[in-house]
Amino acid sequence: MTRTPLADVACSIARATDLFSDAWTALIMRDVLTGIGRFDELARDLGISRKVLTARLSRLVEEGVLARERYQERPPRERYIATEKGRELYPVLLALMNWGDRWYAGETGPPARIHHLTCDRDTTMVAACAHCGERLTADNTTQLPGPGGRTGPGTEVIGPLIASRAAQQTPDANASNNPPSGPRPPGR
């Protein structure tokens, strides 16, 4: 099938989906972050083909999203746990869950709820601005080129488009307000 590789596209969504967009990958992460880490449990919970599960788990370990850990020596037993990189996928899952709850829960209501231990309430995720805390929506934000942007496969049209937006801003409007991002690990 030679699926188009997306890891090299100059777009973080493309890079993230290249690994993550697989339906199984999302559900595997859901399970692992919820505490289901054994191969057989995952296979049984998801009803996934064992062959595909093997492939997904290998990929996730290669990418450093999961780690394979021996949790018992005799008999030797392994389990998969999320690394920091894996745990940071949680907002993606929360965002997906929220959307699914809102548009597909139907009459019976959502299948699960999230309990925030810190404030001891059932809650939902809000996409908040890291600066002002207000809600971020497609309407109150715009996309501008970043330092790693370029035009190429996957950004053939969108690259020039957002570049033209930047040109319409006052020249150094953003000279001194970089986005607050955590320490960035070395990319691959």
Next chain:
Amino acid sequence: MTRTPLADVACSIARATDLFSDAWTALIMRDVLTGIGRFDELARDLGISRKVLTARLSRLVEEGVLARERYQERPPRERYIATEKGRELYPVLLALMNWGDRWYAGETGPPARIHHLTCDRDTTMVAACAHCGERLTADNTTQLPGPGGRTGPGTEVIGPLIASRAAQQTPDANASNNPPSGPRPPGR
């Protein structure tokens, strides 16, 4: 290939990924929400097979995520625009983008940045608790069963697991704090 259908699983992540987990679907939504709506533009920007693009767009229109709109009569020309349901996928894209920025941006930095028009700053998304505004992480939250929860394919193991957690809470700990969710549209 008979891909396992995930729409019927009692899990909002499964339901959401069933539609959304396709890599192309995410990138199509990125483009449409950024203002790229024409068939040829999408095909060219993404480098996607036109056949697959047709299939994805049809699916997205069927699901009510996109709408096909005639933007010019003579000659007749159509374009795709996001519905409310589609615009609400934005947090999912932001979460994916964030994660991709953090783990795959490398030396050159992220390919794009998000400008928050309301506070006029470049920003990133934070997954915030709808109640207290604090950051939600895999570590400070727990999953509990919701009204629509059940054990079945896709939740064979995880269903009973989170149900057992609920049993360990004080009986009516959450009797009066339902999650704040917007008006829920009728499911399908």
Next chain:
DNA sequence: CTGATAAGTTCCCTTAAGGAACTCGATGCG
């Protein structure tokens, strides 16, 4: 010794993704 459990592998078959060419209606242009 038999059976069960965990964690994968192997094999075959179907189907979806890629790629490239082709269609079809409506202009635009010389």
Next chain:
DNA sequence: CGCATCGAGTTCCTTAAGGGAACTTATCAG
């Protein structure tokens, strides 16, 4: 008037990824 062009798909062929089910290997319980 005739030809090229553009937008928006459709068709055809090949390849490879997913599903299903059986098989393997290692370890322990009874």
